[in-house]
Amino acid sequence: MGTLHDPASQSLAAASVLAPSPGRPPEEVVADAAPSATPDKDVLSDVLRVIKLTGALFFWVDASSPWSVEVPRADSFAHLILPRAQHVISYHIITQGSGSVSIDEGSPMEFAEGDILVIPHEDSYAMCSASGVRSGLSPEDSLDFFRAMAAGQLPFVVNEGGDGPLLTRYVCGFLGCDARPFNPLLGALPPLIRIRRAAGAPSDLLDRLIELTLxxxxxxxxxxxxxxxxxxxxxxxxVVRRYLEALPPEQTGWLAGLRDPAVGRAVALVHENPARGWTIEELARETGVSRSVLAARFTRLVGCPPMQYLTRWRVQLAARLLTDGLAKVSAVGRDVGYESEAAFSRSFKKLAGVSPAGWRDGRRG
Structure with missing residues (x-):
């Protein structure tokens, strides 16, 4: 594991990312917060609204040594805590003590007081007080726990571990969201995020939110x-905002694209008016760079060309409208920028795997 350096900011020490390949040691990402682009549209808020971010489960854990918690894949218990969610994100805020966390039995990453851990991709994971400690509980035991917690049969404060002194306290949260047809935020997040907060830093927004919860x-x-x-x-x-602020300059991905002046502006324009008949030439003119520069920079950072991103976001918007509203398929297509129902249906089925009507029937069912 790399060496951590003291940051310039008191409120954020660093973000750590566990590499996805099995057995690969955790990588540390350490950087001063980079300035963000300031587009007309708050793109992150727009995406969080459309993907329907929803609190599913939230509780407090008091863990006495020796302790260990093994959590199965979130898709195995999502139906228990949030039946209508397509996807479940797990996160933990360490308020006292230390331990280690590993994804899918991979290499462990140490965590300490003040750290924030996020498991965004429904992977199984284990948290423990020391290497080699295991609870001995089966996946079915974990499902029984989630079933009881969701039913309100357990207290908000859960006690874990053995007879040793109180070692670790942490907040455990689970959130639901849409992952399909297109969730640019999920695609930009690694398997495990650790955000480090400097010890003794002044109280910040996250501290106040925790205080309100308690x-x-x-x-x-x-x-x-x-x-x-x-x-x-x-x-x-x-937490997502802090991760964004801690991304190193060379980082790629959707969140990194939001920081780039030209790419961030282009993404904001698409989100501000997705139904407009955008062309790459118009986006380039609006962002103040050439067509070739915008296309290359957008593709490198976001992972797809600007026009493909526009199509994906239109389909995601349409999926939300089809799920929540009663408008005809043709009307939904027009609302997101398609002149004909046939063109809309082709684009939607190509990305979502089903027709617009099939999507609506499936989600409502």
């Missing part, structure tokens, strides 16, 4: 669960 736990007023879930959504958004 206050709701202590008073147990009506509606507390709803407030905790909304607060968990806010905490996740703040």
């Amino acid at each position: 206050a709701e736990v202590s008073v147990q007023r009506p509606g507390a669960e709803c407030i905790r879930l909304r607060l968990s959504e806010l905490m996740f958004v703040e």
Whole structure:
């Protein structure tokens, strides 16, 4: 594991990324926060709205040594905690103690007080107090736990581990969202994110959100669960913002593209008016660079050409409209920029794998 360096910012120490290949040691990504582009459209908020980010489960864990928690793939328990979610994201905020986390039995990554861990791709993972410690619980035991927690049969504070001194406390959160037809945020996130917060740093937004959550736990007023879930959504958004700020200059991906002046502006224009008949020439003119420069830079950072991104985002918008509304397929197609129902249906089926009507029937079913 690489050596961590002191950052310039007090509120954020670094972001760590666990490489996806099995057995590969964790990589440390350490960088000062880079300035973000300031497009007219808040693209991150737009994406979070359309992919329907929803709090699913949120609780507190007090773990005494020796302790270990093994969590199966999220798609095995998603139907228990959020039945209508296409995808479940797991995250943990370490408020006290330390330990290690590994994805799919891969190389472990150490974590400490103040760290934030995010598992965005539904992978199985294990958290423990020390290497080699295992709980001995089966995947079915984990499913029983999630079933009971979702049913309100367990307390908000869960005790784990052995008879040793209290070693670690952490917030455990699960969020639902859409992954299909197109979720640019998920595609930009690695299998494991660790965001490090400097010890002794002044209280920040994340600290205040945690304090509000704990206050709701202590008073147990009506509606507390709803407030905790909304607060968990806010905490996740703040984590994504910190990850974005910590990306190194050479990083590629959708989030990195938002920071680039030209690419970020082009993405914002697409999100601001997705139904407009954009061409690469128009986007290049609006962003102040040549067509070739925009195409090359957009493809390198985002992973696809600008016009392909526009098509994918239109289909994602259409999927949301088809799921939530009653408009005819032809009307939905026009709303996202297609002049004919046939053209819309071809684009939608190519990306989503089913026709617009089939998507609507499947989601409502």
